[in-house]
Ligand SMILES: [Zn+2]
């Protein structure tokens with residue numbers, strides 16, 4: 001199903017189109033819980049993010065951030081959602097994942113999880 005045209009992200013945004021569309025809940029593997037979990041709150045991102053959902057920073061040039069494989073907030077390193085991808089929260093632990101149809105969900109670590117990984121010297125970035 002297509003809700004918007006890929007060719008016209010600008011005009012869609014100017015018409016006040018939704019930034020994300022809610023999807024029906026599904027089950028996915030949460031590797032934070034290390035178990036198959038329900039994901040009730042899931043959505044498909046329609047547009048690029050112009051503002052950080054974590055620290056509230058408004059990006060000067062969001063397109064520049066999206067040139068990277070995994071765009072992140074320059075201030076707090078919050079991973080940003082990408083258009084055409086599905087995202088959701090694990091019902092059990094609240095971790096945010098990028099949900100890939102038929103594939104392993106990718107964790108988008110929140111501030112606390114990033115700090116934790118830093119402490120252990122682990123890298124979470126895709127790049
Ligand atoms: Zn979980």
Ligand SMILES: [Zn+2]
Nearest residue numbers: 052055073076
């Ligand atoms: Zn931020």
